[in-house]
Amino acid sequence: MADSRRVIDGEKIGNPAVRKAMTSDGSSLSDWGEYTTRTHQPFYSDFQVHYYYNPGTGRLLNYDYKAITNRKQFSMRVRMTTEFTVEPAALQGISALMEGREYPVLEVSAPFKRPLTFRVEFIEAGLRQSGLFDSRIFTVTSNSLPPNWKYFQFESGSFSLCPEPWNASGFWEAYYEGDPHALAVYEKERAATLLHS
Template identity: 40%
Template sequence: MIVRCIQIISPATGAVVSDHPAMRIGAEYPVLEVLAGNDRVLFRIPDQAGSREYYDSPGLWNAAMFAVVSERLPTCWVAELKNGNLSLAPREWQRAGFWEDYFDHVPAAVAEYERLKAAILTES
């Protein structure tokens, strides 16, 4: 799934802003995960190379920021409905604690992220 940024909504304030260091209006981004619940939809977008000191820190962004360019869904995505929230992502990323392990640089989680991100990007 590929999306194009049509507006930037600040993750901190929820306000529409003119720019953000991690996002550019008009740029296209692969979607790694879709989360829906609590009256909002979020897309997990990987860091773009060069946007920071390199350590991929995939962020969650309001889906209202984007227009869908390619509707093709990665074959590794599965749907999970838990506590009224829907997740479309690789099963491995849906386990409790995965993202905490990833952001804590646990080697197994980082390796799992890199492997599945590569699979998603190949299919995008």
């Protein structure tokens, strides 16, 4: 992509599954980088294409359509607001998040007899990560749902709202083990969700 520029060096890319996929052919993380194109402007939302690329081998991984501005609000977003959160359990892991920041929600999970959780992404030590956090630390700022989400009910009484491929048996295990197919599926559905956020 002739209009691209390098934004992150390979060693600073934090997703372990991405790092594993990049080095699966024996190449070094230093050979890779995350690149972005110029901003494109279709009718629904301005966006850039982000991707991982090794200039030495010409190998390309995981297109990611990142929304830049929102002309319409299509999907769920939340803002971290812990001012009125009194239960310590709800605050587990929140040091990775920023008070007052708004986050796109990638998944809603409701475990049986446990608090509702939202999957959001965050930056930790300069690296992109994803996790489920107690919904009580957030205020919902947009309750619209992205078109690629579906509702899943489980025998335990739990339910989730997420992209259908993420609900497949063994998907998350394969993703965290760095399976290239699972990684590509995650990035594709993530991009579809963020495109409408």
